[in-house]
Amino acid sequence: MTNWTRKTADELAQALAAGEVTSVELTQAHLDRIAAVDGDADAGVHAFLHVDAEGALAQAKASDERRAAGAPASYLDGVPIAVKDVLATEGVPTTVASKILEGWIPPYDATVVKKLKAAGLPILGKTNMDEFAMGSSTEHSAYGPTRNPWDQTRIPGGSGGGSAAAVSAFEAPLAIGTDTGGSIRQPAAVTGSVGVKPTYGGVSRYGLVAMANSLDQVGPVTRTVLDSALLHELIGGHDPLDSTSIDAPVPAFADAAREGAAGDLTGLKVGVITELHGDGYQAGVLARFNESLDLLRAAGAEVVEVSCPSFVHALATYYLLMPSEASSNLAKFDAMRYGVRVTPEGDPSAEDVMRASRDAGFGDEVKRRIIIGTYALSSGYYEAYYGQAQKVRTLITRDFEAAFEQVDVLVSPTSPTTAFKLGEKLDDPIAMYLNDLATIPANLAGVPGISLPNGLADEDGLPSGFQILAPATEDVRLYRVGAALEAALEKNWGGPLLDRAPELEGVQA
């Protein structure tokens, strides 16, 4: 009997098209897998905050009917998907992993969700994340952490740890994540999955509960480069409801991935970012990185060092701009119109209720960033902090522009280390922030990036990730180069890296 949860989305699409399986069967298989391994806050992967079995099966049934009538809505019609709990889903709880939105059921769908539904992908449920997408480990979820399927004592990355874990634990073939400073790419790296942050504006943000609007981007989390390309094509494109979305046709990402899989990179110039490897990077991660560079050379690419001197300021810049925008976005959560409300004893004023609700509803990391952001925007400090950060952001963008005049793509390890232990960095915010060192520059400049698994670090046997960055709107290069490297790696391994992930014990849900 075929284990449908082990297949890639592309393989599932082909099986559906060939009539080998129905969407209801596929969806049920994944729901069964979720029931077996996902568990809860105390045990199991805990990738999901909300599983919508009924909704997913209804969508699957509709998909089967379309296919029977010979009119599938898309190539991926019927392939189930998981969605990060930061995107609004009509009629399905959306909490952003925060207590403050506990029980909130949006009256509308995010544009990406709308597109998934229109394309016929049954939505299995909403995945766990750091509260309001603030974190690099999914330990800041108000509903308990997600665990890394490779080692359940370790973090799955963040903030999109739920989406990455769902994909790498075979609970969902596809997932949607969001990436503000690396929240798609870093979790993908530490769970052995593929994650793409599209060009800023490449995918609509409408319905994405904003952390930092000028940095946030929705993107795919999958097990292969081709699957990401297929999903990216579905969710990309202009949205009249998001004026920052790019008004241009969606390029043929899947074609680029298929072409890249042939493995020929002759003529490609690859730039290794000097500032993003070396000190502070785990030895095993660097070893896998250097091997990947050799594979690129073997495929015909020329590899050179490229310096981006302003990148050393990227982290500081990010941790001023992001909280500034977040502080403004989060002010609306006042417990008056939706979400939880905490009413103190006695005869409280509206202000007392808001204060108590926010105190109970927001976690420590969220409060920390609201305070930083409020401070950075305040009139006496605006120029010194927010204003300066915007200037450095411009310098980082210029570094990218200069680098892309010399090379076609830039590369680095995605994350400086493999997955660390749950709880290890919880009391040290700065150590936590350092995990996004390599991913943040792309968000500041709005350029696209992909992380794909490039092996296991020798010292801990955990996945490491390889990051490829391209100029804005040149996402096709990510798929072409990523697929070529993926093909070379899998040839060496004799199959996908995830095949080496441990079988998960069933948990009592």
Place this chain on the structure above:
Amino acid sequence: MSATGTAAKLMDLDKVLATYDPALGLEVHVELNTNTKMFCGCPTEFGAEPNTQVCPTCLGLPGAMPVVNAKAVEAAIRIGLALNCEIAEWCRFARKNYFYPDMPKNFQTSQYDEPIAFEGFMDVTIEGDDGEPENFRVEIERAHMEEDTGKSLHVGGATGRIHGADYSLVDYNRAGIPLIEIVTKPIVGAGAKAPAVARAYVAQLRELILALGVSDARMDQGSIRADVNLSLAPKGTEKLGTRTETKNVNSLRSVERAVRYEMRRHGAILAGGGSILQETRHWHEDTGVTTSGREKSDAEDYRYFPEPDLVPVAPTREWVEELRATLPENPTVKRARLQAEWGFTDLEMRDTIGAGAFGLVEETIAQGAAPQAARKWWLGEMARRSNETGVEITELGITPADVAKIQALVDAKTINDKLARQVIEGVIAGEGTPEEVVEKRGLAVVSDDGALSAAVDKAIEANPDVADKIRDGKVAAAGALIGAVMKEMRGQADAGRVRELIIEKLS
């Protein structure tokens, strides 16, 4: 804080002016009449059921995003051009972060350091010392785009304000309606005419907005709201004094009164050795006083930053020039043209404008009434009612079309002038169109010879002496009989026909 508005100690205005120079600043909010809101597709109709014209964006729901209404940008540019402003080649929206109970996002999307229009002016006409019209130039600092907030209804409590209320209801229908805020530079040098300049500025601005067709410009419905800044400085000093900002003054008359009141209040405080508290103040229409609102220092921290969800607005020069070419005739120029067309004297014209009836007269004439007739109704009957009730002449509840119709009925001898006043009363009372009022109240003039003849006979019988005089050829005496007939007919007789009948019968 006083909520009801008791009068403060005031100084005589002449005394104020002997010692101080007033500086004015006016901030006028114009609610645009676009079909949809500033940042979403919700309808903007006034008076709809609460919370029926809302969506995730204007409710500020998590994840919702704004998109700029191109029609609102166009209106902003047209207003800017009409105020002789520069139009920005590139500008942005910013978030103005502050808490306000009926602002669902907890920030207002507005323009901060990059307004769409800036550096303009408007020449307002006031009455000079010699009684002749005099121009006063008001310089415009900026006109920028922003969105309106929702509306709160505070239930329970005596004042209708939030303090003391049992609970509050919020209506978000108005949240996100496009606003243009037009801010003047400090207006100095108006002296004793400051109240008149303030009124004339708002009145002319309102006319301009109406001419542009970008707003309903109804002050009573809040579609134009004026905030009046006022400060006094000792005569001869360059520096401006501490100002107060009187919020949401909602009639032209009140603008003038509020300026005068604040001048007298500031004068009394300063002369008494006190200092002015920089604060916002509430205007009380009924008592004609201002009361303290909230203290407002310059250091209020709105934590402005560019709105990351909106792309910059960059109107092309071609578009701006296109819009400039389609601007309507400037109301001041238009007034001169129409005065000539209508044959009004300067005095008639000035009275018409002074009564705030220029647009009404113009529209009434456009609806077919003769210029003098249109003027007569608006400056006579309607101005009288406006003065008596304190309701703006534009808000009486009778339209130029109604007036034109009434004059047509007079011209057709269906009614006479006296009956017309009753028709006006009926229309204002909401009894229907002029025709319907005539019908319902049975006001039509009787020119039916049967009915009139009987009344004439009765009058002749009751006044034999007068009848004799007429028989003797003293036709002028007919007036007395006409009066009797009119009385009998409750004013609804055709006086001309009555006269003819009397003379017929007695000759």
